[in-house]
Amino acid sequence: MLPSELSSGDVIADRRADYAKMLAESGEPASAAELMEQALELTPNWAAGWFTLATYREKAGNTEGAIEALNKVLALDASDVFGARLKLSVLGAADLPDRPPSRYVERLFDDYADRFETSLIEKLGYSVPQKLAALIADTGGIPRDFRLAVDLGCGTGLFGPEIRARVDRLEGFDLSKSMLAKAAEKHVYDHLGQADLSLEPELSGVFDARLEAYRADLITAADVLMYLGNLHGVMAIVRKLTVDGAVFAFSVEDAQRPAGYVLRDSLRFAHSEAYVKEILAEQGFVVQNLARSVIRMDGGKPVHGILFITRKSA
Structure with missing residues (x-):
């Protein structure tokens, strides 16, 4: 995530995202995804949060859910700073791109x-x-x-x-x-x-x-x-x-x-x-x-x- 987007702007949502990260790092991506979903109920326009949710869902084997979350990222961030289109292509949900978004590479x-x-x-x-x-x-x-x-x-x-x-x-x-x-x-x-x-x-x-x-x-x-x-x-x-x-x-x-x-x-x-x-x-x-x-x-x-x-x- 970008430093400016590490916070959702909501203290409770941030706390749930932190707990979700701990669960993911402990090898529990499905539980992490559930907590991120709760965080995003409070902050539905948090693009970085949706991208994180996509990552957890993919690790939990929920490819369809990951694709849904990535499409939400694109709806919120047209510049695609997180490389969501690339990830959608890897998951078979988008055509092979010619190149990654410049903002994604620069941020990376x-x-x-x-x-x-x-x-x-x-x-x-x-x-x-x-x-x-x-x-x-x-x-x-x-x-x-x-x-x-x-x-x-x-x-x-x-x-x-x-x-x-x-x-x-x-x-x-x-x-x-x-x-x-x-x-x-x-x-x-x-x-x-x-x-x-x-x-x-x-x-x-x-x-x-x-x-x-x-x-x-x-x-x-x-x-x-x-x-x-x-x-x-x-x-x-x-x-x-x-x-x-x-x-x-x-x-x-x-x-x-x-x-x-x-x-x-x-x-x-x-x-x-x-x-x-x-x-x-x-x-x-x-x-x-x-x-x-x-x-x-x-x-x-x-x-x-x-x-x-x-x-x-x-």
């Missing part, structure tokens, strides 16, 4: 920023920055050093230190201001800016206008594209941001299927190798190197990914 990482690195690296074994940097270094036929590198979805700046020694200028862009603030603390990037990769592929309003005249010869996107389904827009952005011969290095979660992309229970997208290669070809990028690897853990299970090193045709 703003809330996550303070514990992001501890959680991702120490608990989930996240390893994409090191593996992607190593793959760039091991790929023949591409430059050893770069004039301008742009790190898309830079987050807290985990990839920056891995590539800094090989670039003259390093710029990072992310949707979350809180994540950018953490990246700034590393003093690795020459410039940091807010950008939404899910927008249409016009540079205006997305990236600093100077990039139109000073395009990059290296673009990176480590653990970013799993927050987009359809990759046509972001690939078009990369094409516009790069000079001929530029390197585009990135990772995706491996859909482990012959084509297309899927939305997983984690609410992250996974893409097939064939799907990614098709869009790369459309935008004039040729795959120079590719590696499959476990990129993190999730719920105690390995998440398989594909790392791509590509180059823009002249």
Whole structure:
């Protein structure tokens, strides 16, 4: 929940929500759902509360009830800051979306920023920055050093230190201001800016206008594209941001299927190798190197990914 929405505005409803959380954490989601229902009788317009109720109902095996609660969330919050449409798609109650709502992604990482690195690296074994940097270094036929590198979805700046020694200028862009603030603390990037990769592929309003005249010869996107389904827009952005011969290095979660992309229970997208290669070809990028690897853990299970090193045709 958003900090401003942790409270329903009603003391009794909040108390019941707190008890419901305790029951859920104790392994009693059905009882938790009953208490949340009582809380929402007092505060029927509390979108965060309805989303919490959907979570409890789903864990209790009440899929129909979860869907009902998620639809209530959407009726109360058109911006879909909680990602209710994504969850409805996972539950089979909505079509597969092209991308998540921008407000959902921004809120997710703003809330996550303070514990992001501890959680991702120490608990989930996240390893994409090191593996992607190593793959760039091991790929023949591409430059050893770069004039301008742009790190898309830079987050807290985990990839920056891995590539800094090989670039003259390093710029990072992310949707979350809180994540950018953490990246700034590393003093690795020459410039940091807010950008939404899910927008249409016009540079205006997305990236600093100077990039139109000073395009990059290296673009990176480590653990970013799993927050987009359809990759046509972001690939078009990369094409516009790069000079001929530029390197585009990135990772995706491996859909482990012959084509297309899927939305997983984690609410992250996974893409097939064939799907990614098709869009790369459309935008004039040729795959120079590719590696499959476990990129993190999730719920105690390995998440398989594909790392791509590509180059823009002249």
